[in-house]
Amino acid sequence: MARGSLITSTAATTIEVVRAVDRLDAATPCAEFDVRALAEHLLTWGPSLAGAGRKESVPPREGVRVGDDWADEVEAQVREVAEAWSDEAAWSGTTHMGGPTEMPADLVGGMVLVELLVHGWDLGRASGQRPEWDDDVLEFALDEVAKTADQGRAMGVYGAEVVVPDGASTVDRVLGLTGRDPGWRP
Template sequence: MPDIELTARAAAPLLEIIRNVKPNQLDARTPCAEFDVRALVNHLLFWGPSLEGAGRKESVPPPAAAESDIDLTGGDWAADLEASVGRVVAAWSTPAAWEGATHMGGPMELPASLVGGMVVGELVVHGWDVAQATGQRPVWDDGLMDYVYEEVAKGAEQGRQMGVYGPEVTVPASAPTLDRVLGLTGRDPAWTR
């Protein structure tokens, strides 16, 4: 599977999820314990420019304002988020994005393939978070999920040490790949709202 397709394949279900979030669902809690839907949308909007910049080999620091300062009451937040995700997909849709090193919003260089894997995982896992909170059932293709599992497994322990992931949730080896990805990130695949 060519790397240039990964981000688009991860984003397609997320974009559908975004289009189906109703305004009264923004306060719904999500499986990502720190975030309700509104805070998760803020998180995706906040980090979008840095994820896009990483694909273009540009260091784009996150905005000076806190994630929680993004105001979703004015304008069309769904269109803003769709546009942001579209820019991230475009930035990661060239072979050069996946080669060499890049920055993730700061001065430290990281392998571009590692950052690309984090971007793809972010779109899938947070897409699932929003979907669960809003009663949606997205589907990502099996090949993509195998890739995401491998990428998340590589950094899961470090993610837990950094506080990005919660404690691993035990999931049977025979469970669907998405469920095993979720378990690695500290999410219970059986979570309900």
């Protein structure tokens, strides 16, 4: 499956999850965020992630606060990100992620896909859902996280690795590498 299709598929599952979340104050597996703060995080960084797919340097939004229509806002932002990265040209050359530093576009695209998947999982678990992604998406995400996990931990983006048992599912392996406990419950 082409990378643009992978991100479109990832976004579709994440949007389904967002639509089924019913409490903004629910805890998430992402320790520093409840659902409201995680939605605000997605809306803060979404324009930068979409801009990166269009090869534009777009700063993160400041002062984002979600209201009653938060799910519509998050859905629109996730769709914009997926649209920008659905073009295979987005994955070539270099791009910016909200700042002046150029980065390999395929690295940023992988980070964007993982961001949508992991935060979709966070929102799903916060609301008692068990989101599922295509095997192609999960294998791609695992490869991307494996390449960047140490750097992500050094930057504070990922927590300490959560060791998962041999034979764990691909999604559990992705989650463990990002510092999430696949068995987390609200």
